[in-house]
Amino acid sequence: MLGAFSSEWVKLRRRSMLAWGLGGGLLFTVLATVFTIERATRFLTPGLHHGPRVTFAELEQPNGLVHGIVDISNLVGIVALCLFAGAVATEYSQGTLRNLLVRQPRRAQLLSGKFLALAAFILIAVALSIVVASALAFALAPGKGIDTSAWTSSTGISDFFAALFHVYLACVGYGLFGTALAVILRSPAVAIALGVAWVLPIEAIIVGAIWSGGDRWLPGQLLSALAHGGTSDASYSHALVVLLVYAALTAAGTLLLFARRDV
Amino acid sequence: MPALETAGLSKRYGERFAVDHVDISLPAGVVSGFVGPNGAGKTTTILMLLGLVRPTDGTGQVLGHPITDPAAYLPRVGALIEAPLFYPTLSGRRNLEVLTRLGRLDRARIAQVLEQVELADRANDLVRSYSLGMKQRLGIAAALLPEPDLVILDEPTNGLDPAGIREIRELLKGLTERGITVFVSSHLLAEIEAICQHLVMIDKGKIVFQGGIENLLAAQQSALIATPEHAKDVPALIALCEQAGKEASADGESVRVQSAADWAAELNRAAMAAGITLMGLQATRASLEEAFFSVTGALDARSL
Numbered sequence: 281m282l283g284a285f286s287s288e289w290v291k292l293r294r295r296s297m298l299a300w301g302l303g304g305g306l307l308f309t310v311l312a313t314v315f316t317i318e319r320a321t322r323f324l325t326p327g328l329h330h331g332p333r334v335t336f337a338e339l340e341q342p343n344g345l346v347h348g349i350v351d352i353s354n355l356v357g358i359v360a361l362c363l364f365a366g367a368v369a370t371e372y373s374q375g376t377l378r379n380l381l382v383r384q385p386r387r388a389q390l391l392s393g394k395f396l397a398l399a400a401f402i403l404i405a406v407a408l409s410i411v412v413a414s415a416l417a418f419a420l421a422p423g424k425g426i427d428t429s430a431w432t433s434s435t436g437i438s439d440f441f442a443a444l445f446h447v448y449l450a451c452v453g454y455g456l457f458g459t460a461l462a463v464i465l466r467s468p469a470v471a472i473a474l475g476v477a478w479v480l481p482i483e484a485i486i487v488g489a490i491w492s493g494g495d496r497w498l499p500g501q502l503l504s505a506l507a508h509g510g511t512s513d514a515s516y517s518h519a520l521v522v523l524l525v526y527a528a529l530t531a532a533g534t535l536l537l538f539a540r541r542d543v
Numbered sequence: 544m545p546a547l548e549t550a551g552l553s554k555r556y557g558e559r560f561a562v563d564h565v566d567i568s569l570p571a572g573v574v575s576g577f578v579g580p581n582g583a584g585k586t587t588t589i590l591m592l593l594g595l596v597r598p599t600d601g602t603g604q605v606l607g608h609p610i611t612d613p614a615a616y617l618p619r620v621g622a623l624i625e626a627p628l629f630y631p632t633l634s635g636r637r638n639l640e641v642l643t644r645l646g647r648l649d650r651a652r653i654a655q656v657l658e659q660v661e662l663a664d665r666a667n668d669l670v671r672s673y674s675l676g677m678k679q680r681l682g683i684a685a686a687l688l689p690e691p692d693l694v695i696l697d698e699p700t701n702g703l704d705p706a707g708i709r710e711i712r713e714l715l716k717g718l719t720e721r722g723i724t725v726f727v728s729s730h731l732l733a734e735i736e737a738i739c740q741h742l743v744m745i746d747k748g749k750i751v752f753q754g755g756i757e758n759l760l761a762a763q764q765s766a767l768i769a770t771p772e773h774a775k776d777v778p779a780l781i782a783l784c785e786q787a788g789k790e791a792s793a794d795g796e797s798v799r800v801q802s803a804a805d806w807a808a809e810l811n812r813a814a815m816a817a818g819i820t821l822m823g824l825q826a827t828r829a830s831l832e833e834a835f836f837s838v839t840g841a842l843d844a845r846s847l
Contacts, residue, residue: 287645294632375628378595379685382622383646385594385613390645542596 284384284393285400291367292401302405304359309349309409310416316348317420340427342436346443349413353447353507354500356409357454358476360402365458365471367398372466377543387539395459399452406448414440442509446516450507454479456527457499460534479503499526544607546571546693546724547592551601554587561587563748564601569726569741574719576735576756577728578835579745585728586625588745589695593622606693618646621691623699627682631671635662635681638670642685656684659714675702683711694718697728712738736831746839759834767807769814770797770823783813797823 291297322336339347349356368391371377384390421428430436457479461471479500487494487501495501495513502519510516547569554562562584569575579585590596592605594613608615629638639653657663660680670678679702686694696715700708715725715738729735735742735756742759744752752759771780774796781798784791787809790801800810804826814821 283645283647287641290637290641290644291630291633294630296632374630375626376630378590378593378624379628379642380645381595382593382617382620382624383642383689385617540597542590 281389281393281396284390285397287380287384288367288394288397292397297363297367297401301359301363301401302408304362305356305405305409306412308352308355308359309413312348312352312355313413313417314348314420316351317417317424317426320424320426322425336426339421340430342430342433343439343443344426345414345417345428345431345436346410346440348417349410350443350447350508353450354479354504356406356447357451357503357507358479359405360451361454361458361475361479362472363402363458364395364398364455365462365475366468368394368459368462369466369468369471372462372543373468381543388535391459391463391535391538395455398455398459402451402455403448406451407444410440410444410447446509447507450503453499453503453506453523453527456530456534460530463534463538497522499523502526544571545569545604547603547605547726549588549592549601549603552588552591552598552603553600554584554591554596555599560748562591562598565745565748565750567743567750567753569724569743571724572719572722573741574715574725574727574739575741575743576739577726577743577745578730578732578735578831581730583745584748585730585745586697589622589624589697589726589728592695593617593620593624595624616693618689619692620695621686621689621693622695622697623679623682623686624695624697626698626701627678627685629670629678629681632669634667634669635673635677635684636666638681639685639688642688646689648689652688652690656687659687660684661710676704676707679703680707683714691723693724693726695726695728698730699727700729700731700734708734732832732835733830742831744835744838751838756831759838760828760831765803766827767800767802767804767810768794768797768823768825768827769800769810769821771814772820772822776819779817780814780819783817783819784810787813 292301316334317339319333320336320339321333334347338344371380380390381387418428458471458475461475462468465471465474483494483498483500486498496518502514502523505511505514505519506516506523510519545568547567549565549567551564551566552562553560553564565588577585587596591598592603592610594610594617598610603610606616606619630641633641636653636657639656640650643650643653654663657666660683662677662680662684665673665677670681673681679699683696683699686696700711703711715727718725727735727738739756742753742756743750769780771777777793777796777798781791781793784798784800789806792799807824807826811821811824
C-alpha cells in the first residue's frame with residue numbers, strides 16, 4: 281500500500297492537479313470569507329436585505345472566523361468528490377489501470393493506497409484553504425468594524441481546529457462517494473456529473489418534496505451536517521455514526537467490485 | 544519448467560468464446576511468437592495470463608505459479624499490452640517513476656531502461672509530445688523495469704520505423720541471451736519469423752499450432768520458381784507441370800510450382816524438351832505467412 285500511496289503522489293504533483301485540487305478549494309473558501317465579511321451587517325432588518333447575511337454579533341463569536349468557510353463546505357466537498365472521482369475513473373478511461381495492476385496486482389492495496397494519497401492531498405487542500413481564508417478574515421474584519429478578539433481565544437482556536445477537522449472529514453466522505461462512483465461507472469465525466477447531481481439538486485428535491493426525514497439519512501445531507509459540526513436536523517454524533525456505517529458498506533462494496541472486475 | 548502453460552484456458556462472453564480451451568506450453572529462455580489475425584484471442588489470452596481478466600474455464604501457470612495468484616509471479620514479469628498508455632501530462636521519466644514506486648523497484652532502473660530503449664534524451668519531455676514509436680519504446684522500457692524473467696509484449700513494433708523495428712529485434716535477442724523468456728504477440732508474421740524460435744498460433748480463439756517455427760515451415764511444401772526466357776511460354780510451362788502432377792500457377796512472368804527442390808532438375812529437362820528455355824530456376828521455402836494461411840485455411844476447409 282505504501283508503494284501505491286507513493287506512486288499516486290507523483291501524479292498529484294502535476295501542475296493541473298495542484299491547480300484544480302488546491303486552487304478549487306482555496307477559491308471557494310476565499311470567496312466565501314470575503315462575501316461573508318463584506319455582506320455582514322450590524323442588524324438584520326426583515327425585507328431590507330437581499331440574500332443570506334450574517335450579523336456582526338454572529339461573526340464576533342469564537343467560531344466567527346470559520347463562519348463563511350463552514351457555510352460553503354458543501355462546495356469544498358464537491359471539489360473533493362470531483363478530485364477523487366476524476367483521479368480513479370481516469371485510470372480506466374485512459375487505460376493506465378492495466379499498467380498499474382501489472383506492477384501491483386493486489387487490487388485492494390492499489391485502490392486503498394490511491395485513496396489514502398488523495399485523502400492526504402485533500403487534507404493539505406482543506407488546511408491551506410482554511411488558513412488562507414482565515415488570514416483574509418483577520419485582514420478584512422477590522423475594516424468592517426467586526427471585533428475579532430474572540431477568534432483568538434482558547435474557544436476560538438478550538439473552534440478553528442474543530443472546523444478544520446469537520447470539513448476535512450466531510451471531504452473524505454465526499455471523496456469516498458466519488459471513488460465508488462468512479463469504480464462503478466469507469467468514466468470521469470459520468471461519475472462527476474452523477475455525484476454532483478446527487479449531492480446538490482437530487483437530495484434537495486428528495487428532502488423538499490418526497491421525504492422530509494431525508495435530511496437525517498441521505499448521505500449528502502449528513503456530510504453537510506458533519507461539516508457544520510451538527511445541525512438542528514442532524515446532530516454531529518448521529519451524522520458521524522450513520523456516515524461511518526455508509527462508509528464501511530461503500531468501501532467494502534467498492535473494493536469487492538474493483539477486485540473482481542475484468543480490466 | 545515451462546515459463547508459462549495453460550490447460551483448457553477459456554474466456555466466454557455470452558455465447559461467444561474469445562479464447563476457447565487453449566493449451567499452451569512455452570519453454571523458458573526462448574523468444575516465442577504468439578500470432579493470429581485481429582480478434583483471434585491473443586490479447587484476451589495475455590490479459591488472463593496477467594491476472595487482469597478472469598478466465599471462464601481452465602487453468603494456467605506463469606513461472607510456476609497459478610494465474611489465480613498474480614501477485615506471486617507478476618513482480619518477475621514485464622508486460623506491454625496493446626497500445627502503450629501513459630499519463631500524457633507527465634514526462635516519460637515520471638511515468639516510469641509511477642510504476643517504479645508502485646512496484647517498490649530500484650529507481651536506478653529508470654535511467655537504465657531509458658538507455659536501453661534509447662529514450663534518455665527525451666525522458667524529461669511530456670508523453671503527450673511523444674510520437675507513437677517513442678511511446679512504444681517507453682512501453683517496452685516499462686516492461687523491462689522489474690528486470691523480469693518473462694516479458695510479454697503485445698505488438699511491440701507497432702508504429703516503429705524500420706530502424707526502430709531492427710532495434711527492438713536486437714533488444715529481444717539480447718534478452719534471451721540473458722535467459723529471459725519473451726512472449727511476443729503480433730499479427731505481423733514477417734517480424735515474428737525474423738525474431739522468434741518458438742511459435743504459438745491462434746485463430747478464432749483456438750490454438751492451431753505451437754512448437755518450433757522450423758518445424759512448422761518444414762511441414763509446409765516448398766516451391767520452385769521457374770522463369771522462362773519468354774513470358775509467352777508461361778502457360779505452356781504451367782501445363783507441363785500439371786501434366787507431371789504438380790500444382791502450378793503464374794507468378795508474374797514466372798511460374799510457381801508446388802514441389803520439393805529435388806524436382807528442379809526434372810523440370811529443367813522437361814522444359815528443354817518442350818522447347819522452353821528457363822532463365823531462372825530456384826527453390827523457395829514457405830514463409831510463416833504462407834504457413835499460417837495454409838494451416839488456418841485447412842482448418843476452415845475441414846469445418847465446412
